[in-house]
Amino acid sequence: MRVAVLIGAGFLTLMILPVACGGDGGNGSPATDAGPDVVDTFDIADDVPNPDLDVVDVWEVDLLLDVVDDSDMPADTNGDIEDSASVDDASKTDVEDVSDDDNSFAVVPLGARGTIWGLSAVSKDRIYAVGESGTLIRWNGTAWLPLDIGVEADLRAIWTQGNDVAYAVGLGGVILQYDAGYWVQMDSGTTQDLYGVYGFAADSVFAVGANGTVLNWDGTSWTSLVSNTNVPLYGVWGPDPSIIFAVGAQAQVVRMADGVGVTQQAAAVSVTLRGIWGTKNTNIYAVGTGGTVARWDGSKWQGVVTNDFEGRDLYGIWGANDNEIYTVGDLGTIIRFNGDKWTLQEAAGPYNKSNPWKAIAGIADSSGKLLTGFVAGDEGKMMAYNDKQWKDTTSDPTVDLHDVWVDDDVATAVGAGGLVVRRRTTGWVGEESGVQQELFGVWRDNDVLWAVGASGTVIRREDGDWSVVDSGITTTLRGVVAFDGKVWACGDKGTIRHFDGAVWTTESTKVVQALTDIYGTASGPIYAVGDQGIVIVRQPDGVWVKVPSGTSAALRRAWGYDGKLYAAGDFGTIVSGDATGLEVIYSAPTEYLYGLWIAPSGDLVGVGWAGLVLSGQQEFEVVPTETAAVFESVMGSSVDDFFIVGRKGVLMRYRANQ
Known part of the structure; x- marks a missing residue:
């Protein structure tokens, strides 16, 4: 996408301009597993006219912008709310590589954009995917998370066992191991491209690849085995470490026994076998080009008939047991074996159901039927299996982002x-x-990050790792401030929780309204704001007292500057003042502000409902962003460089054209 911010007649407009955009999976082991709501109703005002426009600024989107759906919007009595264009299908270009001079809108999605080649499922909330350009993402039950692995090579396959064992392989002999919570690159001893991986334990793993490469990890080192073939091998599986099967070009199957390979022919020599999976030595399936499905019964390979009469190429295969097996391939092909016959599956889609699939992995229920799973393939596209249907999904995190903290080039969103x-x-x-x-x-105190949330959740990041902190309560916490090792968190029912460096205690506020944000510094007072215009301030003796706010509108965010507190909230309300009282300095009945931050220059930036962005010092200019995305938080290094996060995974970066 290409976006320019235009200015004219004192108004800013964000214009979105389209630009052109530019493994073999599923061989894992069978697995079994079972913001505050906006309640006010308002109308969005008509767009502000903007004649005589000149390009002056650049917006960058760091994450796919998914527009809010109708269920997320307040009622619109005049029918003025329109869907906005979403930003998708963008190339995987880092924003740092984009020149300010071209006024471009660079998209750097968190999900995969190139082909996803491999999937492996541990449980319904722990599924991995690998693909082009070092893509390694993990499903946590809610969203896909991009993982930091430090390599750029294409990854082609991944094998997992439990929460603590995982290996991924890729081009150039790359092998990654999940070790003690981190992904580390191993010395594979080869530069041959690796396409498949399968294992039996942390110290018993096999990888296969180009020129008949077969490697074995024994817990100490990777050793090259004698495959007795030079064709590329794309998939590997075995019933036990003493006997493994690898499949590849010319329909070859290499049966490795005691480290030595014997080649078998599973189909016509024109066929390339891409995937393999089985349940035991007498029940193994291999899939490949031309719709090939072949079965090993312990003595011979025999072709299997499916009802895919077009014979589309197959790449990935996964199963839960003898009677629940899936294979996927070109043109959206998903074929299921129910123990009796192989049948094409109709996907609900709707948009991705014809996408070429390269990998499949899933989790079965207690009866052995597919409970949840994913298929993945070209352009990072995916479908998820839920409620007995294959439906479109995305590898981008599309869950709500509520807050962001920025220090120089480092930013953290939760x-x-x-x-x-x-x-x-x-x-x-x-x-x-x-x-x-x-x-x-989220808030940073020196080198420690604090984040708070539902059910009294408090987590702390120190020395690169997050740890859970027992806050002692189950009340939802919505804001946090910290300095000099001391922490204050605010939340529902007027809750203020204080950590003095050793223990957590509750401080009395004598208010019952939800407190939605908290702000303070070591040199000044601490404030909390919330519903019904509540503002309270902490006295030096630890007592919290009310401060006249000048409004009854819910206040969502607070920030301080030059000895004053600023807070923003419903009906476009912005209040400013100190511990003696605040007054309304801005309001707009059709605007809802959820995020507020003040730059070192004193410029205030507010963000909110329906793509609302406004900025200024004494007077504020509204930016019609032409999106219905809901922004919830904003922070940056200057008024010319800041990040915005919001619902549906929205994460944007603004940088003024220098």
Whole structure:
């Protein structure tokens, strides 16, 4: 997408301009597993006219912009609300590579954009996908998280066992191991491209690839085995470490016994076999080009008939047991074996159901039937299996992002499902938060990050890792502030929770309204704001007292500057003042503000409902962003460079054209 911010007659307009955009999976082991709501009704005002426009600024989107659906919007009595264009199908270009001079809108999605070649499922909330350009993402039950693995090579396959064992392989002999919570690159001893991986334990793993490459990991080193073939091998599976089967070009199957390979012919020599999976030595299936499905019965390979009369190429195969097996391939092909016959599956889609699929993985229920799973393939597209239907999904996190904290080039955003994404100079990656609860607020104190959320959740990031902190309560916490090792968190029912560096205690506020944000510094007072225009301030003796706010509108966010507190909320309300009282300095009945931040220059930036962005000091200019996305938080290094996060996974970056 290409976006320019235009200015004229004192108004800013964000215009979105389209630009052209530019593995073999499913061989894992069978697995079995079972913001505050907006209640006010309003109309969105007519677009502000903007004649005599000149390009002056650049917006960058760091994440796919998914527009809010109708269920997320307040009632619109005049029918003025329109769907906005979403930003998708963008190339995987890092924003740092984009020149300011071209006024471009660079999209850097957190999900995969190239082909996804491999999938492996551990449980319904732990599924991995690998693909082009070092893509490695993990499903946490709510969203796909991009993982920081430090390699750019295409990854072609992944094998997992439990939560702590995982291996991924790719081009150039790349092998990654999941070790003690981190992905590390191993010395594979080869530069041959690797296409398939399968294992039996952390110290018993096999990888296969180009020129008949077969490698074995024994817990100490990778050793090259004698395959007795030079064709590329794309998939590998075995009933036990002493006997494994690898499939590849010319329909060859290499049966490795005690480290030595014997080739077998599973189909016509013109066929390339791409995937293999089985349940035992007498029940193994291989799939490949031309719709080939072949079965090994312990003594011979024999072709299997499906009802895919077009004979589309097949790439991935996965199963739960003898009577629940799936294979996927070109043109949206999904074929299921129910123990009796192989039958094409009709996908609900609707948009991705004809996409070429390269991989499949799933989790079975207690009866052995597919409970949940994913198919993935070209352009990073996916479908998920839920409620007995294959439906479109995305590898981008599309859950709500509620808050963002920015320090120089490092930014951290938190949201639903315990989602934490962090931007470093190399781009955005997901981090293991250790929780599934919704996170509403994040704050940094020196080298420690604090985040708070639903059910009294508190997590802390120190020395690169997040850990769960027992807050001692189950009340939802919505905002957090920290300095000098001390922490204050605010939440529902007037809750203020204080950590003095050793223990958590509750501080009395004598209010019952939900407190939605908190702000303070070591040199000044601490404020909390919330519903019904509530503003309270902490006295030096630890007592919280009310401060006249000048409004009854719900206040959503707070920030301080030059000794004053600023807070923003419903009906476009912005209030400003100090511990003696605040007054309304801006309001607009048709606007809802959920995020507020003040740049070092003193410029206020507010964000909110229906793509609302406004900025200024004494007077504020509204930016019609031509999107219905709901923004919830904003922060940056200057008024010319800041990030916005919001619902449905929205994450944007604004940088003024220098």
